[in-house]
Amino acid sequence: xxxxxxxxxxxxxxxxxxxxxxxxxxxxxxxxxxxxxxxxxxxxxxxxxxxxxxxxxxxxxxxxxxxxxxxxxxxxxxxxxxxxxxxxxxxxxxxxxxxxxxxxxxxxxxxxxxxxxxxxxxxxxxxxxxxxxxxxxxxxxxxxxxxxxxxxxxxxxxxxxxxxxxxxxxxxxxxxxxxxxxxxxxxxxxxxxxxxxxxxxxxxxxxxxxxxxxxxxxxxxxxxxxxxxxxxxxxxxxxxxxxxxxxxxxxxxxxxxxxxxxx
DNA sequence: CATGTCGCCTGCGAGC
DNA sequence: TGCTCGCAGGCGACAT
Numbered sequence: 001x002x003x004x005x006x007x008x009x010x011x012x013x014x015x016x017x018x019x020x021x022x023x024x025x026x027x028x029x030x031x032x033x034x035x036x037x038x039x040x041x042x043x044x045x046x047x048x049x050x051x052x053x054x055x056x057x058x059x060x061x062x063x064x065x066x067x068x069x070x071x072x073x074x075x076x077x078x079x080x081x082x083x084x085x086x087x088x089x090x091x092x093x094x095x096x097x098x099x100x101x102x103x104x105x106x107x108x109x110x111x112x113x114x115x116x117x118x119x120x121x122x123x124x125x126x127x128x129x130x131x132x133x134x135x136x137x138x139x140x141x142x143x144x145x146x147x148x149x150x151x152x153x154x155x156x157x158x159x160x161x162x163x164x165x166x167x168x169x170x171x172x173x174x175x176x177x178x179x180x181x182x183x184x185x186x187x188x189x190x191x192x193x194x195x196x197x198x199x200x201x202x203x204x205x206x207x208x209x210x211x212x213x214x215x216x217x218x219x220x221x222x223x224x225x226x227x228x229x230x231x232x233x234x235x236x237x238x239x240x241x242x243x244x245x246x247x248x249x250x251x252x253x254x255x256x257x258x259x260x261x262x263x
Numbered sequence: 264c265a266t267g268t269c270g271c272c273t274g275c276g277a278g279c
Numbered sequence: 280t281g282c283t284c285g286c287a288g289g290c291g292a293c294a295t
Contacts, residue, residue: 001287001288001289003289033271053289068289068290069289070272070288070289070290071272071273071287071288071289072272072273072274072287085273102272103272103273103274104271104272104273104274104287104288105271105272105273106271106272106288106289106290107289108290108291119290119291120289120290120291145265145266146265146266147265147266154288154289156289156290163288163289164287164288164289210287211274211275211287212274250267251267251268251269251288252288253286253287253288265295266294266295267293267294267295268292268293268294268295269291269292269293269294270290270291270292270293271289271290271291271292273287274286274287275285275286275287276284276285276286277283277284277285277286278282278283278284278285279281279282279283
């Protein structure tokens, strides 16, 4: 379940390796989710960027390779060519190759004209580490909607890159009930700071590996050892000792502390 | 437009 | 041991 910290870890590892590499061949799974992979034959990678959970690989022909990892996507230099879960593969002029492995096929590959985006990528909110994401911007956005706070975080429109793990962590850290629909200014500030904190910690720890996530070097992350809320229902709250509860919020499994997190 | 629901996918672990 | 079934969950399509 790659979220911003996992995607950023992959980006940082791929950037020095992929820039300057020219695609000389490509194959893909027949699903339309992956077939655009072959459209970049002949192009050379010139940059490796990220917006939210999307990887954006700039090409030398004013296009970008857009990759979303979905739930189980992995980008692996030197991936085994006979891997049954390989959904796309790019052969590079250097003799190297890059594989997109995705067991559950929730991932997606697209090719866009530079900066011309569609779908979720086009309506993405500000990057969490950008000044455009502020206590004020969070408060204003939340004020406009009636949806549960956690659901708004997952929408990618208030801030980009937050998924289920970091949403639970941020709400816990801020003392915000995930099912709240409104925030005071003070709580918006705490939630803003918590979002930035948990995402930065995730990046610093190389991402969270619970099941499928590995970085581009094939290594697992370490942030799973630092989670204090996500998935820990039944365990005592690290702050007050009461049992963390599990609930379903807008079809998402949610863990929270009913004592510490208030509406 | 805002909001809510469903389908996409496959491996895994619990329960029988 | 072997089977079924629920669960994991981001995003797009579609309905209200």
